[in-house]
Amino acid sequence: MMNQGKWFIPACLMLLLLxxxxxxxxxxxxxxxxxxxxxxxPWVIALIYVQMLLLPVVGLxxxxxxxxxWWPQRLVHKPxxxxx
Amino acid sequence: MINxxxxxxxxFASWMATLNGTAHRRALSAFMLLVFAHWAEHxxxxxxxxxxxxxxxxxxxxxxxxxxxxxxxxxxxxAYNFTLFLGLACLxxxxxxxxxxxxxxxxxxxGWHLFEHTLLQGQWLAGFYLFGATQQTSILQxxxxxxxxxxxxxxxxxxxxxxALFFYRQVHHR
Numbered sequence: 134m135m136n137q138g139k140w141f142i143p144a145c146l147m148l149l150l151l152x153x154x155x156x157x158x159x160x161x162x163x164x165x166x167x168x169x170x171x172x173x174x175p176w177v178i179a180l181i182y183v184q185m186l187l188l189p190v191v192g193l194x195x196x197x198x199x200x201x202x203w204w205p206q207r208l209v210h211k212p213x214x215x216x217x
Numbered sequence: 218m219i220n221x222x223x224x225x226x227x228x229f230a231s232w233m234a235t236l237n238g239t240a241h242r243r244a245l246s247a248f249m250l251l252v253f254a255h256w257a258e259h260x261x262x263x264x265x266x267x268x269x270x271x272x273x274x275x276x277x278x279x280x281x282x283x284x285x286x287x288x289x290x291x292x293x294x295x296a297y298n299f300t301l302f303l304g305l306a307c308l309x310x311x312x313x314x315x316x317x318x319x320x321x322x323x324x325x326x327x328g329w330h331l332f333e334h335t336l337l338q339g340q341w342l343a344g345f346y347l348f349g350a351t352q353q354t355s356i357l358q359x360x361x362x363x364x365x366x367x368x369x370x371x372x373x374x375x376x377x378x379x380x381a382l383f384f385y386r387q388v389h390h391r
Contacts, residue, residue, distance in 0.1 A: 177365055180372060181263050188257060191379065195253050198386070199246035 237311035242389060245311070248304045249382065255297060256375045262288070263368045273364055291353065295338040301374070302331045312385055319381035323374050330370045333357065 236244055258278035265276035281288030305324040312320045333355035340346050340353035348354050357366055 177263065177267055177368070180368070181260065181267060184256075184260050184372065185264065188260060192253060192257070195246070195249050198382070199250055202242040202246040 233307065233310065236307060241308065241311035245308055245382070245385070248308060249378070252301065252304075252375060252378065255301075256371050259368050259371045262364060266364055276364070291338055291341040295334045298327070298331050298334045302327050312381060313388060314384065316381045316384035316388065319377045319384065322377040323381065326370075326377070327374045330374060333370075 258280060262276050262278040262281070265271040265278070266273055277285050277288030287293060302324070305320065305327055309317065309320055309324060336347065336355050337353045346353055348359060355363075355366070361369070
């Protein structure tokens with residue numbers, strides 16, 4: 134039961150790699166030139182800093198969730214009802 | 218022919234049942250890591266433009282510094298947003314109650330985001346630009362520049378996914 138679904142991460146990585154190979158740099162468009170950014174709106178700066186603070190917290194939480202979902206036996210604190 | 222269709226339909230139904238049953242938690246965690254990585258890239262890009270003062274064309278997030286086409290490819294942006302919409306839609310039946318409500322909010326917002334990217338992709342393919350612009354332009358881009366707009370979109374899609382995951386975790390507690 135534990136090993137069910139373990140194909141998912143390798144399959145996703147393979148699909149991602151394939152996508153990157155298929156979508157070549159030829160498809161790149163020119164961007165918006167070399168203009169310097171206009172002075173930012175306050176809400177943009179506020180959003181950036183709030184999200185930068187959230188980033189490591191959310192990242193660690195999601196990483197732990199992924200660990201618990203895929204490899205629960207590697208958690209120090211075992212899931213409730215978990216038995217080796 | 219009918220049997221083949223039934224088999225295809227049955228296969229999809231069976232795949233969806235597995236995805237939203239025994240495989241849901243694993244699929245969801247892998248999907249969330251992908252979404253998280255993309256969100257982090259948009260934060261990095263916004264930081265490069267608005268805090269470090271880089272030119273917009275030079276601000277490609279982190280991976281975009283090594284592989285610039287990741288930031289500039291219209292096809293890749295479209296493909297990612299299509300995948301995100303598909304993932305949100307396919308994983309939705311596995312949520313219940315408040316978790317599903319929050320997930321649905323993310324799905325609806327992503328629906329609009331995908332529509333905007335479809336407009337951009339269409340213009341890029343056709344070489345015809347809407348609103349008299351000199352490059353592909355989406356509707357809300359008439360008021361908010363692209364970097365800020367997509368930074369905002371990714372925030373608004375990602376934030377409801379977190380309470381959805383929180384309530385989901387309470388139901389599927391360890």
